[in-house]
Amino acid sequence: MNAMLATAARPAAPVAGLPRTTPDEASQAFARRITSTLAMVSERVALQRRIVHEGDRVYAAGEASGELFVINSGCFKVVTLSPDGREQVVALKFRGDWLGADDLGHTCYSCDAIAMDTGEVWAVRYVDLIDAARQEPALLTVLHQAMSREIARERDSLMSVCTLSGDARVANFLRDWAESLARRGLRTDRITLRMTRAEIGNYLGMTLESVSRGLSRLARARLIGFAGKGRREVCIPDVAALSAFVQGTLAAPATLQ
Amino acid sequence: MNAMLATAARPAAPVAGLPRTTPDEASQAFARRITSTLAMVSERVALQRRIVHEGDRVYAAGEASGELFVINSGCFKVVTLSPDGREQVVALKFRGDWLGADDLGHTCYSCDAIAMDTGEVWAVRYVDLIDAARQEPALLTVLHQAMSREIARERDSLMSVCTLSGDARVANFLRDWAESLARRGLRTDRITLRMTRAEIGNYLGMTLESVSRGLSRLARARLIGFAGKGRREVCIPDVAALSAFVQGTLAAPATLQ
DNA sequence: CGGAGTGTTGAGGTCTGTCAACATCTGTGG
DNA sequence: CCACAGATGTTGACAGACCTCAACACTCCG
Numbered sequence: 014m015n016a017m018l019a020t021a022a023r024p025a026a027p028v029a030g031l032p033r034t035t036p037d038e039a040s041q042a043f044a045r046r047i048t049s050t051l052a053m054v055s056e057r058v059a060l061q062r063r064i065v066h067e068g069d070r071v072y073a074a075g076e077a078s079g080e081l082f083v084i085n086s087g088c089f090k091v092v093t094l095s096p097d098g099r100e101q102v103v104a105l106k107f108r109g110d111w112l113g114a115d116d117l118g119h120t121c122y123s124c125d126a127i128a129m130d131t132g133e134v135w136a137v138r139y140v141d142l143i144d145a146a147r148q149e150p151a152l153l154t155v156l157h158q159a160m161s162r163e164i165a166r167e168r169d170s171l172m173s174v175c176t177l178s179g180d181a182r183v184a185n186f187l188r189d190w191a192e193s194l195a196r197r198g199l200r201t202d203r204i205t206l207r208m209t210r211a212e213i214g215n216y217l218g219m220t221l222e223s224v225s226r227g228l229s230r231l232a233r234a235r236l237i238g239f240a241g242k243g244r245r246e247v248c249i250p251d252v253a254a255l256s257a258f259v260q261g262t263l264a265a266p267a268t269l270q
Numbered sequence: 271m272n273a274m275l276a277t278a279a280r281p282a283a284p285v286a287g288l289p290r291t292t293p294d295e296a297s298q299a300f301a302r303r304i305t306s307t308l309a310m311v312s313e314r315v316a317l318q319r320r321i322v323h324e325g326d327r328v329y330a331a332g333e334a335s336g337e338l339f340v341i342n343s344g345c346f347k348v349v350t351l352s353p354d355g356r357e358q359v360v361a362l363k364f365r366g367d368w369l370g371a372d373d374l375g376h377t378c379y380s381c382d383a384i385a386m387d388t389g390e391v392w393a394v395r396y397v398d399l400i401d402a403a404r405q406e407p408a409l410l411t412v413l414h415q416a417m418s419r420e421i422a423r424e425r426d427s428l429m430s431v432c433t434l435s436g437d438a439r440v441a442n443f444l445r446d447w448a449e450s451l452a453r454r455g456l457r458t459d460r461i462t463l464r465m466t467r468a469e470i471g472n473y474l475g476m477t478l479e480s481v482s483r484g485l486s487r488l489a490r491a492r493l494i495g496f497a498g499k500g501r502r503e504v505c506i507p508d509v510a511a512l513s514a515f516v517q518g519t520l521a522a523p524a525t526l527q
Numbered sequence: 528c529g530g531a532g533t534g535t536t537g538a539g540g541t542c543t544g545t546c547a548a549c550a551t552c553t554g555t556g557g
Numbered sequence: 558c559c560a561c562a563g564a565t566g567t568t569g570a571c572a573g574a575c576c577t578c579a580a581c582a583c584t585c586c587g
Contacts, residue, residue: 243551
């Protein structure tokens with residue numbers, strides 16, 4: 014397919030800057046990078062392992078920062094709380110991602126990081142990390158990669174909110190989540206959304222009703238299916254089809270009946 | 271300046287996590303930080319000065335990365351181009367900001383960085399920077415601060431797009447721009463927008479017509495004024511009033527007649 | 528002068544938010 | 558085990574905000 018060729022040729026990313034069309038190799042390279050990152054950190058830097066459960070706060074806005082957290086397992090949300098009380102989910106994080114790297118230069122955290130699941134994070138002190146980097150410069154590279162990936166992800170979110178319709182945003186969100194899992198070697202045919210419709214809507218810049226309607230329409234179009242009874246379990250028979258749908262809404266505002 | 275007084279008077283409740291209503295001291299601290307950053311970089315790292323003019327590309331998506339650029343003067347936009355041809359302005363940068371830091375870990379740039387003005391950037395090779403940081407660890411801190419600020423800015427943009435109405439987004443954009451200038455000691459009573467309505471709309475996630483209408487309504491409400499004939503020069507008599515307007519739209523969806 | 532580029536404004540349609548009713552699931556307590 | 562309350566999710570009707578299309582004004586330049 015020339016789409017593939019095009020993608021391979023130009024390093025830029027597809028839709029809304031989202032993860033390339035995930036050929037296995039890219040996915041595997043990603044998995045290897047995570048593994049080696051975790052290995053390197055655990056070998057070279059003093060760290061403290063911490064088990065967290067659903068709802069636990071890894072750190073809270075306002076706390077003195079100075080520690081970074083590498084996620085070994087579980088999934089997490091990063092939430093900002095503005096002074097007038099509005100809160101917004103600004104990022105979702107998985108194994109291999111860093112928490113707290115977005116407040117490096119500051120004296121305190123600017124967000125809350127909350128576990129959406131049981132998981133394990135490794136707490137690393139910033140100064141220790143920098144220190145260890147004198148012996149192992151690759152640690153810096155790894156950190157910088159993580160931060161620049163975070164910037165890129167944030168931009169993707171922005172682009173998604175700016176240019177996609179409601180339904181497409183929901184589809185894009187699901188695809189994103191599925192690919193995050195896929196790249197980490199987890200199963201994606203049946204994923205558990207660990208967020209309420211309200212939270213998803215908050216993250217995507219839309220109301221919970223619109224999210225619900227979007228999911229229903231995607232299900233009617235057989236792009237996704239619901240498993241379990243809680244309607245929190247979603248199966249994605251064909252991730253590529255979801256991507257195609259997102260693409261399609263751009264070219265010709267195709268509506269789901 | 272009574273704008274300042276007004277700001278000092280009201281207990282400054284920021285918006286969308288945006289920079290607090292800029293009391294002088296914070297603004298001055300910011301200016302000092304920029305100065306010392308530039309000084310440190312120019313003293314400690316090998317760099318190449320480069321003069322750019324409006325429309326010049328500092329780097330382009332797809333080019334091999336490896337260099338960072340510190341902005342000494344001028345203003346710049348960072349643009350992503352997706353394969354299907356849509357492009358999106360994802361960031362605006364001024365003196366003291368870094369360009370290219372968002373692609374640190376990657377082999378090539380993922381965006382274009384384009385001068386909107388005549389200016390000067392200092393090109394620094396990443397390896398040289400890391401190397402210099404062995405002598406002067408503060409260089410790393412500075413870099414990390416810049417990156418985490420970038421993440422925060424991106425999040426603010428996201429929150430702005432997600433939670434503010436069209437008019438409020440335009441107002442917020444103007445205030446942002448004015449504060450960026452103010453913190454750098456430049457005059458803000460009369461600013462020149464170096465972007466077309468279409469570009470502003472693209473950046474804010476709305477159409478050029480909506481931007482135009484928003485500007486007109488703000489002008490009718492005397493929150494801004496137009497100078498010059500091109501309608502690109504905007505004066506902001508009272509930045510605090512603009513902030514207040516943005517805040518106001520949150521509490522009670524106040525419309526500008 | 529005339530054309531291209533840019534900006535403004537109006538009319539009408541569509542998408543999404545708002546409000547509301549109802550369905551479903553979960554956990555608690557009798 | 559069942560009943561019940563609260564949280565969560567779905568769906569409809571309606572209204573309002575924003576986009577689309579279109580006409581027109583202004584500026585800059587050749």
